[in-house]
Amino acid sequence: MDYQHIGITVLWLFLYGYIIVGAIDFGAGFFAFHAKLTKQDHIINHMISRYLNPVWEVTNVFFVFFFVGIVGFFPDTAYYFGSTLLLPGSVALILICIRGSFYAFENYGQDSKLSWLFLYGLTGLLIPAALSTILTIAEGGYIKETSNGVHLDWLTLLLSPYAWAVVFLAIISVLYISSGFLTYYANKAKDSDAYNLLRQWFLIWAIPMIIICQFVFLSLRQHNENHFNNAIGNYWWLFGLSIVFFIIAVALIFFKKAHGFAFIMILLQFGTAFFGYGVSKLPYILDPFIDINKAVVNEHMALMLVIVFILGLLLLVPSLILLLRLFIFDADYVKGKK
């Protein structure tokens, strides 16, 4: 494989990682807020915070890793995305900032406030919406290049059915993935009240999730036919697999069986769809301005980045496993005994 494909695969993996851990985190925030409003907080909030306290910071690093990596491997992305994303990017940043800090204030501080929980819960849904806009823009058609630099065409973006379909998909996926994980976590904690509530939420969100996916596909056909044809023509099997995994996951949770395996199915469901989406989009990172084959960083730097990446993983993977073993897979911790 050449450097650009190693680079984009690594970055795509990290973005996928962020989508999963981010979704769990964002959704959990919303559920915590919702439970407080409906006076169900005593059922689930202690469980959510037991999971989130140790991992929220790590979640954030996945995101940082992605955007630092993409500028490193493909410096042109800094120019094109940087020039056009000032407003949506700043909105996302402000939301992430509010969320992260008020989460800490709420959880580590002396007193808890409903307004803080509100900020925390609401931003959890707005951040995926803001960030998904960036994926939409990468589809092309919203950016104009003039002699004065590149500009984002806001009107086209706001009127685009594709853009809106992606926003809704992002929000619903967050609730779906999050409730899926928390159902597993509650089951592991042998916390039947929380389990019932979360399982119910999961089943509620599964249906709109699969419907909105079809909308995204249909509107992609309208918006970027090349991409759509490539996805359907060459990578249909990835999307087919995704639906199979989805059915297995929902069926398992519906029949209250094998929750760990069900969550793996959810991971695979999103994994196959996300990689199918990514690979069918190539060679463009930003259609038509950034072509992966032309935009890659110079060879010396690419080699160094790959070396550092491998060394970094040797350090990270054992540490992450340690973190997971201490907080996610440690039955006593999950049950609240530690």
Next chain:
Amino acid sequence: MDAVVISRLLTAMTLGFHIIFATIGVGMPLMFAIAEFIGIKKNNPMYIAMAKRWSKGYTITVAVGVVTGTIIGLQLSLLWPSFMQLGGQVIALPLFMETFAFFFEAIFLSIYLYTWDRFKGKWTHFLITLPVIIGGTFSAFFITSVNSFMNTPSGFDFVKGKLMNIDPLAAMFNPSFGIRSFHVVATAFMTAAFIIASIAAYRLIKNKFIDDKEYHKKALKLAMTVGLIASLLAMLAGDLSAKFLHQEQPEKLAAMEWHFETESKADLVLFGYVNEKTEEVKGAVKIPGALSFLSDSNFNTKVKGLNEFKSDETPPLIIHYFFDLMVFFGVYCFVVSALFAVLKWSKKWSQYNKPLLYLAVLTGPLSMFAIEFGWFLAEMGRQPWILRGYLKVAQAATHADGLSLVLIAFAILYLVLGISASYVLIRMFSHSKAMDDVQKINERRGEV
């Protein structure tokens, strides 16, 4: 206002706010590691309580540090897209490594905070501080490398507006990397120590919990000792920096010192004010030959003056004030901690006397101001360049719409965050008695 000014303002605002939390983020893990080490070594629960309380407060500052760090990471591309396109070819390596270091630190910090009673061996939990300190320190090293590259670019050839023949390692280990990262890390340790010292001193002056006196005395002693060592290192780093600037960035040194004509036996100028047109300096204390001596350890060394440089390529003269304040505040903290050490050895006076405590209360805020002024000096000192010698700031700013709106939004955000973080931190400790925490640790030990 035009795009360049707004972009500069916004970047300055974000960095100015972030640096408060970043400095604490790098320095504080060392403090609670030392406290826990002494606590285990001496088998004294008071030090363990110290480590617990400091790391608990640290969670708040680290949260704000993480999110503002995320902001600056993305803002670089949003506000300076042309620079990142050009520089991305060369600085990707340290940026990437910084994320790894940060990742490493984040993982182990989480583990540290939530495993106080989970390990059997009494040293195991302490050992987790080591990856936290290493991660924090290295992320400071790497990010300073990126900034040093902008000050002293190297590791490439500049051919027709493009960077060619790139050597990533030479760019990363650019000439100013070593000295600047040493300075950054030493001052971070120093600032964290003095912040702790400030709080302890304040508590000794004014405290509603009489029992806590012993606890705060111990905290003050520990913080002052670390502060003394770190401020010595910081002064050494500062001295090396001056020598370095003389060699590599003479225009910054000259602007810092209002040194207009090239001459040997150059004066060191302290304070005063300058008439920019006539180049007259008034009201300043001048130490003859000291600038030459600082630059090269020799009073006869010729120091380049500002008039040797093109007028549109020299930094603003305001940086002199930042330099003076940084040095003055730094030295103040050193003197207070040295005085504390001297009094500890003297039999006649107690080091916990009221006047010294009042002086000690100021060390934390002043060392933080020194950090801010030092960064103002470093950053404005390379104006008008964003990539010194290659790309001017004016050429690098974004053309996007909505900049003013974004500036206002972030200003409000930082204001709200600053106030809420202070509120939460004060609430966290104002009603909580340190001895209660000590008591808890004792009880838990009794059970085991």
